[in-house]
Amino acid sequence: MPMLNIYVHELKQYRISTAIWVAVLVLMSVVYISIWPTFESAAEATREIIENFPPAFKEIIGFSNMAFTSLESFFSLIFMFILVAGGVQAMHLGTAIVSKESRDQTSDFLIAKPVSRTTILSSKLLAAITLLILTNAIYISSTFLIMSLFSEQEIVSQTMFMIMLTMFFLQLFFLALGFLVATVRPKIKSVIAVSLPVVFAFYFISILDNVIGDTAVSYITPFKYFDFEYIIEHNFYELSYLITGAVFIVVALVTSYIFYVKKDV
Amino acid sequence: MKFYTNLYLQELTAHKKGLIGWSIGMILMVAGGMSKYQGYKQAGESVNDFMAGMPEGVLAVFGGGQLDLTQAVWFYALIFLYLLIMGAIHSAMLGAELIAKEERDNTCEFLYVNPISRTDIITAKLLAGVTNLVVLNLVTLVSSLLIVEAFNDGDSVTNQIFLMMIGLFFVQIIFLSIGMASAAVVKKPKLVSPIATGFMLSTFFLSMYIKIKGDYEWLQYFTPFHYFDGETIVKDNALNPTFIVLSIGIIIFMFSFTYFVFNKRDLNT
Numbered sequence A: 001m002p003m004l005n006i007y008v009h010e011l012k013q014y015r016i017s018t019a020i021w022v023a024v025l026v027l028m029s030v031v032y033i034s035i036w037p038t039f040e041s042a043a044e045a046t047r048e049i050i051e052n053f054p055p056a057f058k059e060i061i062g063f064s065n066m067a068f069t070s071l072e073s074f075f076s077l078i079f080m081f082i083l084v085a086g087g088v089q090a091m092h093l094g095t096a097i098v099s100k101e102s103r104d105q106t107s108d109f110l111i112a113k114p115v116s117r118t119t120i121l122s123s124k125l126l127a128a129i130t131l132l133i134l135t136n137a138i139y140i141s142s143t144f145l146i147m148s149l150f151s152e153q154e155i156v157s158q159t160m161f162m163i164m165l166t167m168f169f170l171q172l173f174f175l176a177l178g179f180l181v182a183t184v185r186p187k188i189k190s191v192i193a194v195s196l197p198v199v200f201a202f203y204f205i206s207i208l209d210n211v212i213g214d215t216a217v218s219y220i221t222p223f224k225y226f227d228f229e230y231i232i233e234h235n236f237y238e239l240s241y242l243i244t245g246a247v248f249i250v251v252a253l254v255t256s257y258i259f260y261v262k263k264d265v
Numbered sequence B: 001m002k003f004y005t006n007l008y009l010q011e012l013t014a015h016k017k018g019l020i021g022w023s024i025g026m027i028l029m030v031a032g033g034m035s036k037y038q039g040y041k042q043a044g045e046s047v048n049d050f051m052a053g054m055p056e057g058v059l060a061v062f063g064g065g066q067l068d069l070t071q072a073v074w075f076y077a078l079i080f081l082y083l084l085i086m087g088a089i090h091s092a093m094l095g096a097e098l099i100a101k102e103e104r105d106n107t108c109e110f111l112y113v114n115p116i117s118r119t120d121i122i123t124a125k126l127l128a129g130v131t132n133l134v135v136l137n138l139v140t141l142v143s144s145l146l147i148v149e150a151f152n153d154g155d156s157v158t159n160q161i162f163l164m165m166i167g168l169f170f171v172q173i174i175f176l177s178i179g180m181a182s183a184a185v186v187k188k189p190k191l192v193s194p195i196a197t198g199f200m201l202s203t204f205f206l207s208m209y210i211k212i213k214g215d216y217e218w219l220q221y222f223t224p225f226h227y228f229d230g231e232t233i234v235k236d237n238a239l240n241p242t243f244i245v246l247s248i249g250i251i252i253f254m255f256s257f258t259y260f261v262f263n264k265r266d267l268n269t
Helices: A002-013 A015-033 A036-040 A043-051 A055-061 A071-104 A107-112 A117-150 A158-184 A192-207 A214-218 A228-234 A239-262 B002-014 B016-052 B056-061 B072-104 B108-112 B118-151 B158-185 B189-213 B217-222 B230-236 B241-264
Strands: none
Touching (some): A015 A071, A036 A071, A071 A117, A071 A158, A071 A192, A158 A192, A192 B016, B016 B072, B072 B118, B118 B158, B118 B241, B158 B189, B189 B217
16 A cells, blocks of 8 residues: 555656656657658658668768658657657656655655555656656657648558657666666765766767777667667567667666665665 | 855865766767767768769758768767757756755855855856866867867868867857856756756757758757857858857846846745
8 A cells, every 4th residue: 555655646746747748758749740741742752862872971971761751761860859858858757756855855754654665666666667658658649640740641650659669668778777876876966967967978879889889889878779770671679679678677676676775865 | 255266166176076077078079979980081982972973952951062071070060069969968057056056955054144245156156167168168179179180181170170169168158157047047946957958958959950951040049059050160160250149148148137136036045
């Protein structure tokens, strides 16, 4: 029963900020997808031109994924920015939900109750995952709706769904990282000062990927786990990255539990 | 005067670790970005040949009309966008933190019983903030000059890098002033940083929108990231005077606003 109480309490605590995040993500979809009609009419012609480009050129300009030639490709291009925002949301949520009591100096109330630390952290984790599932459900359905308004072609496809679902996996990664940071670091005064630089650091690493060598670095940053081009082509995710992500999430969460149980709050 | 200097030094110490972290980040970004250039340099030549044969309209679609990636400075101009983002995140958070910190940590009492006016407090904090921005900017300037020159085998690019750093500095000050203004106007200290950075991120996403759409018009005035676009600076070898005036206007407005509001409001102690 206490588990359910904390769970409901945390859901209530973060309903407004989650609603704002969902609104932001959907708004980004609207704004970016509204550009698409300009390219749609020329998509066929553009594709023919690009297919004749030398591979080096496609590589440099970053259009190897043939953006502007189909809605899927175009969406892949803009979705990167939405992923950054979604990453910040998840990292922020994870860090905030775990460190809240020590930041607001309300630990006494929570810890004084006859509830184990493990139960507290589990309730918080479940609440955070619930909020992220809601975020993604609303985001994905709204984006399909937005696309149908702006594009003439058939919209609802498994590929598109799989591309959008990558945000959920990425968010789980950053949620786990947020849990880890919040439990390991003794005191966090400002959550955004932690979450924003961390997510952007991962984003920048993904841009600079081929400095140390493509594959090695791509395992470090979740922004590289999902190659949209690969998804468009194979209609599936690359398993090695899925496994890497899953392993990271499990390790980060287990470590969080260990630290949270021991922590002085 | 003593309190004044003390507060200034205290703020510098408080942000020392952060500043070192951001400086390392900037150096890594410049170094990492430019080492990517090496690989593109050779490929770039075949691309240039190819581009020469393309019709104008097609080039415009890809924003590649002017882009000559075989030259180090063009490549640097692409990285410059990320330097702007880093500078903006740093300064927006710094501006918010400088002012909101006292209320959040309940340290107002200590600070505001000192025999100095609120105006002086803000000024000391503002100077400490600007000092941080200058240091970060100089670190970026020196590392950029050294690293880009190392890759550059054409004409000197010192001038263009200087111009971009001036642009970076404007962006830094704009977001510092926005961070401070948010802290002055937002009542809940916990919400200041999220609001300031949220604002900063929306202008970044707006500039991406403008870039993809390729259609500037009136929207461009709403995002400082567009004011000092690296590719435009390299192409013109100058900063756009309209945007300089606009930036100065924003900065003066935001700082005056901060002083005005902060002097009047009740502080939560």
